[in-house]
Amino acid sequence: MIRGREAVDDLRPLSDGDVYFRFDRDFTMPAAPIPNNEAQRMAALLSCRVLDTEPDSAFDNLTQLAARLLAVPICIVSLVDSKRQWFKSCVGLRATETPRDAAFCAHAIHSSEPLIIEDTAIDSRTYDNPLVTGEPFIRFYAGIPLALASGELLGTLCIIDVKPRQLNVYQLATLRTLAGQASQVLRLYQQTAIAKFNAIEAAESQHNAELASHAKSEFLANMSHEIRTPLTAILGFADVLRETDGQSLSTEQRLQTLDTIRDAGHHLLSVINDILDLSKIEAAKMTIEHVPTPLTSLLREVERVFRPRASCKGVRFATALASPVPESILSDPTRLRQILVNIVGNAIKFTEQGSISITAQMAVDGEAGRLVIDVADTGEGMTPGQSERLFQAFTQADNSVTRKHGGTGLGLTICRRLARLMGGDLTLAQSAPGKGSTFRLDLPLIAAAGTRMVHGLGNDAEASSRKALVTPVTKLAGRILLAEDGPDNQRLISWHLTKAGASVHIAENGVVALEMLEQAEACGEPFDLLLSDMQMPEMDGYTLARTLRQRASRIPIVALTAHAMSEDREKCLEAGCNEYTTKPIDKAHLLATCAKWMRESATQQAAKAA
Numbered sequence: 365m366i367r368g369r370e371a372v373d374d375l376r377p378l379s380d381g382d383v384y385f386r387f388d389r390d391f392t393m394p395a396a397p398i399p400n401n402e403a404q405r406m407a408a409l410l411s412c413r414v415l416d417t418e419p420d421s422a423f424d425n426l427t428q429l430a431a432r433l434l435a436v437p438i439c440i441v442s443l444v445d446s447k448r449q450w451f452k453s454c455v456g457l458r459a460t461e462t463p464r465d466a467a468f469c470a471h472a473i474h475s476s477e478p479l480i481i482e483d484t485a486i487d488s489r490t491y492d493n494p495l496v497t498g499e500p501f502i503r504f505y506a507g508i509p510l511a512l513a514s515g516e517l518l519g520t521l522c523i524i525d526v527k528p529r530q531l532n533v534y535q536l537a538t539l540r541t542l543a544g545q546a547s548q549v550l551r552l553y554q555q556t557a558i559a560k561f562n563a564i565e566a567a568e569s570q571h572n573a574e575l576a577s578h579a580k581s582e583f584l585a586n587m588s589h590e591i592r593t594p595l596t597a598i599l600g601f602a603d604v605l606r607e608t609d610g611q612s613l614s615t616e617q618r619l620q621t622l623d624t625i626r627d628a629g630h631h632l633l634s635v636i637n638d639i640l641d642l643s644k645i646e647a648a649k650m651t652i653e654h655v656p657t658p659l660t661s662l663l664r665e666v667e668r669v670f671r672p673r674a675s676c677k678g679v680r681f682a683t684a685l686a687s688p689v690p691e692s693i694l695s696d697p698t699r700l701r702q703i704l705v706n707i708v709g710n711a712i713k714f715t716e717q718g719s720i721s722i723t724a725q726m727a728v729d730g731e732a733g734r735l736v737i738d739v740a741d742t743g744e745g746m747t748p749g750q751s752e753r754l755f756q757a758f759t760q761a762d763n764s765v766t767r768k769h770g771g772t773g774l775g776l777t778i779c780r781r782l783a784r785l786m787g788g789d790l791t792l793a794q795s796a797p798g799k800g801s802t803f804r805l806d807l808p809l810i811a812a813a814g815t816r817m818v819h820g821l822g823n824d825a826e827a828s829s830r831k832a833l834v835t836p837v838t839k840l841a842g843r844i845l846l847a848e849d850g851p852d853n854q855r856l857i858s859w860h861l862t863k864a865g866a867s868v869h870i871a872e873n874g875v876v877a878l879e880m881l882e883q884a885e886a887c888g889e890p891f892d893l894l895l896s897d898m899q900m901p902e903m904d905g906y907t908l909a910r911t912l913r914q915r916a917s918r919i920p921i922v923a924l925t926a927h928a929m930s931e932d933r934e935k936c937l938e939a940g941c942n943e944y945t946t947k948p949i950d951k952a953h954l955l956a957t958c959a960k961w962m963r964e965s966a967t968q969q970a971a972k973a974a
Contacts, residue, residue, distance in 0.1 A: 396470035401516065405473070406446060408516035412550055413557035415443065415450055422549045423453035426521065430542045431455045434535055436523040438500065441510070441546055442469045443519035456524070457500060466495055472507040473517040478536065481505045483528035504529045506536075508543035513551055521546045591635060594628035601625050633948060638774040645781045652785050656812040657697040659689060659735075660821055663724060666704045673712050674720055683821055686725035690811035691818045693735065696786060700807075703779045703790065704737070707803045710775070711741035718742025718800070726809055733809035738793065742800040751792055755780045783807065838955035840866035842892035842962045843884075847877040847908065848924070849900045857895070857924075857949065864955050866962075874903025878911060881919070891919060892965040893958055898925040898936060906939040913940035918968060920961035924949075 399405055409415070423441045431439040438456035442449045449467035451460050464470050471489060472479035484490040484503050495502050507522035521543040531539070601621045605613075613621065644650045667683045674681040704722075711720045720741045727734040746754070755776055776790070783790040788807035795801035844866045848854050858868040869891070871877035877896065884890050894912075898905035909921050923936035926947040933944045942964075943957055 395465045396467070396474070399474055399517075405516045405518065408512055408514065408554070409443060409445070409518045411557060412512075412518070412553040413560075414452060414550065414553045415445060417452075419453065420549075423546060426542050426546050426549075427453045427455045430521065430523055430539065433538055433542075434523050434531075436504075436525050438524035440522050440524070441519065442467070442507075442522060443510075444469050444473055449519065452519075462495065466493055468493075468495075468502075468505045469507055469520045469522060472509055472520045472522070476509055476511060476517065478539070479505070479507045479509075479520075480531065480536075482530055485528075500524070501526050503527050506531055506539060508539055510543060510547045510550055512547070512554060518550060591632065594632040594635075597628035598625050598632075629948070638778060641778045642774050642781075645778065645785070650782070650785060652699060652782075653696040654694045654810075655697070656692050656815075657695040657700060658691065659693050659695075659724070660685075660691050660818055662697060662701055662704070663722060664821055666701070666708055666722065669705070670708050670712055670720075674715075677712070677716060679712070679715050679717065680719035681721075682719065683722040684724075685818070685820055686723050688817045688819050689724055689726050689735070690809070690815045692812035692815040694810040694812055695807065699782045699786060703782055703805060704739070706775045706779050707739045707790070707805070710803075711739055711743065711801075715741045715743035715800070727806075733811075734788075735805075735807045735809040737805040737807075738802055739805075740800065740802040745797045745799045745801055746792075746795040747797055751795055754792060755790075838864055838952070838959050840864040840955065840959055840962060842966065843867045843869065843889070844893045844895055844958065844962075845869050845871060845877060845880060845884075845891045847871045847874060847894065847896040847900065847905065849873055849897060853897070853947070857954070860949075860951050860954065861895075861958065864958075866958070873900045874905060874908035874911075876902075877908055878903070881912070881917070890969070892962045892969075894919050894921045895924055895958065896921060896941075898923055905941075906935065909936075909940035920965050922957055922961060 427439040427441055431437070436456075438454075440451050440455070440457070441453040442451055444464060444467060446464070448461045448464050449469050451457075454460075468479070468481070468490065481487050481490060482504060484493065484496045484505060490496055490502075490505075493502070502524050504525035504527065505522060507520035509517040510519050510521060511517050521539070523539065601624050604621060605618075641650070663683055667681065671681045708720070708722065718741070720739070723738045723740070725736050727736045780790040783805060786807055788805065791804050791806070793802040793804040840861060844861055846854065846858055846861070846868055848857065848870065849872050854870050854872075858870060861868045869880065871880050874896075877894070881891060881894070894908075896905040896908060903911075905923060905925070909923075912919065912921070920943075921941045922943045922945060923939075923941040924945055924947065925932060925936070936944045942961055945954060945957055
C-alpha cells in the first residue's frame with residue numbers, strides 16, 4: 365500500500381508487495397482546499413459502499429484500457445476520502461492509498477472540468493510534492509472527475525506519466541469517455557447499496573411491525589383478562605346479594621362480599637387509568653407541575669400505605685434517608701406519589717420473604733442537586749433478558765409473571781415516562797434471579813422556598829401505620845341541584861350528598877336544570893351549588909354553564925364527567941365551571957369539593973344580603 369509518512373521514526377516494517385512513501389513534511393506545496401459541499405460529497409461517497417472493497421473487473425477493465433489507449437504507465441480510479449485518496453483500481457502501482465494532502469485528485473474534485481498538469485516539476489501546486497520529488501516521480505497528470513447523478517464529485521479516473529507530456533483532443537475525449545463509464549459504475553454501486561439498505565430497512569420494519577402486533581395482541585389478551593376478572597367478581601357477587609337478599613349471609617360474609625365488589629371496582633379503575641395515562645403521555649397531553657411538595661411526608665405516606673401489606677406477608681419494611689434532604693421540594697406531588705406507589709407496589713407483589721426498603725438521598729451532579737430514591741427488595745429478581753423488556757410498552761418481563769401476579773404491564777412504562785417528563789429517569793439499578801431487584805428514581809432536586817434540611821424520617825411512619833386511619837366526615841348544609849341524566853348516578857350521588865346533610869334536587873338535563881335554577885331564584889330560595897354532568901340530552905353541561913355565565917349567574921358550578929383528559933378539565937373551566945371532578949366518583953373528594961364551593965356560595969349570598 366502507498367502511505368504517507370510524517371516522521372522518520374514513524375516508519376514500520378514493510379509487507380511484501382507494499383510500496384511506502386515517506387513524507388518529511390518539509391515541502392511547501394499547498395494542500396487542496398476543502399470543497400464547499402464536503403459534507404454532502406462525503407455522504408454521497410459513503411452511500412456508494414465502495415471504499416475498501418475488493419477489486420472489481422468493471423473498474424479494472426477501464427484502467428487497463430485507458431493505460432493502453434493513452435500509452436501511459438499508470439492509470440488509477442481514485443476516490444477522495446476525508447483524509448486519504450483510495451484507489452479502487454490501479455495499473456502501474458502496487459498501491460491502495462495516499463494521504464489526501466499529497467493527492468492530485470484532491471484538486472481535481474473542485475470542478476467537473478479535467479485537471480491536466482503537463483509538467484508537475486514547474487506547476488506551483490505540485491513542484492515539491494513528495495510524489496513528484498520521490499517515488500513514483502510523477503511528471504504528468506490528467507484526471508477527469510467522477511460524478512454521481514446528483515452531481516457530487518467523488519474522485520477521478522486519472523492517468524500518470526513519469527515524463528512531461530501533452531494530450532491531444534482525441535486523447536482527452538477518450539479519457540472523458542472512459543471516466544464517464546467509471547462514473548456509471550459508481551452510480552450502480554450507489555443504487556445497489558441504496559436498494560440493499562432499503563431492503564434491510566423494509567425487512568426490519570416488517571419484523572418490528574410483527575413484533576409490535578404480537579406484543580399488542582398479548583397486551584389485549586392480558587387486558588381482557590384484567591378487565592373480565594374484576595367484572596366477574598362484581599357481577600357475580602352482585603347476583604349473590606340479589607338472590608339471597610342478604611338474609612342468608614352473615615354480617616361478616618355480607619361485608620366480605622361488598623368489599624370484594626368494591627376492590628374489584630378499584631382494580632378495574634386502575635386498569636383504565638393506566639391505559640389513559642399512557643395515551644396522555646404518548647399524545648403529549650400529560651402536564652407536569654412544579655409546586656412545593658412535602659418530600660418527607662410523602663415518603664412516610666407511602667410507607668403507611670404499604671407497611672401493613674408487607675407485614676401480612678412477613679416481609680420487613682423500612683424507609684430511611686441516606687443523607688440530609690430538604691423537607692419540601694419543587695416537584696409534581698401527584699406524579700411522584702404515583703411512581704413510588706407503583707414501584708413499591710411491585711416490590712410487595714414480587715417479594716414473599718426478606719425485606720423491602722425505600723432509601724432517599726441527595727446527590728450532586730455538577731452544580732445541580734439530584735434526588736435519588738432507591739426501592740430495593742429481596743424478591744424474585746429478573747434475568748438480563750427480562751430486564752431488557754422491563755420498560756417496553758405492551759410487553760411483560762415474563763408472561764407467566766402476569767398470569768401469576770396480574771397487572772397490566774404498563775405501570776413501569778408509565779412511571780419511566782413520567783420520570784423523564786419530570787426531568788429525571790427511572791432505571792433498574794440491579795436485579796438477579798432469586799436475589800431481588802433495586803429500582804432507582806433520579807429526579808432534579810430543587811428545595812422549596814423556606815424549607816429546612818432534615819436528617820431522618822423519625823418513627824412516626826411506623827407508629828401511624830398501627831393506628832386506624834379515620835377519615836373526617838364532611839358535612840354539607842344547603843341546596844344542591846344535581847343535573848344528571850343517568851338514573852343510577854342520580855341515585856348514587858344524591859344518596860351521598862343527602863347523607864352528608866345537603867338538600868338535593870335532580871334535573872335530568874340542562875334545559876330542566878336551567879328552568880329549576882330560574883324558579884328557585886324567583887322564589888327567593890336559590891340553590892347553593894350546581895353539580896352538573898357534562899354530557900346530557902337536550903342541553904349538555906357545557907351549554908348550561910355558558911348560558912348561566914352569560915346571564916351573569918354566579919352560582920358555583922362543579923363539573924361531573926367521565927372524561928379524564930387534561931383538555932377536558934380545561935374545556936369545563938372555559939365553559940364557566942368553577943371545579944372539575946371525574947367519574948367514577950370518589951365520595952370523599954366529591955363531598956370536600958361540594959363543601960368548599962357551598963361555603964363560597966354562602967359567603968357570596970351573605971355579602972349580597974348585607
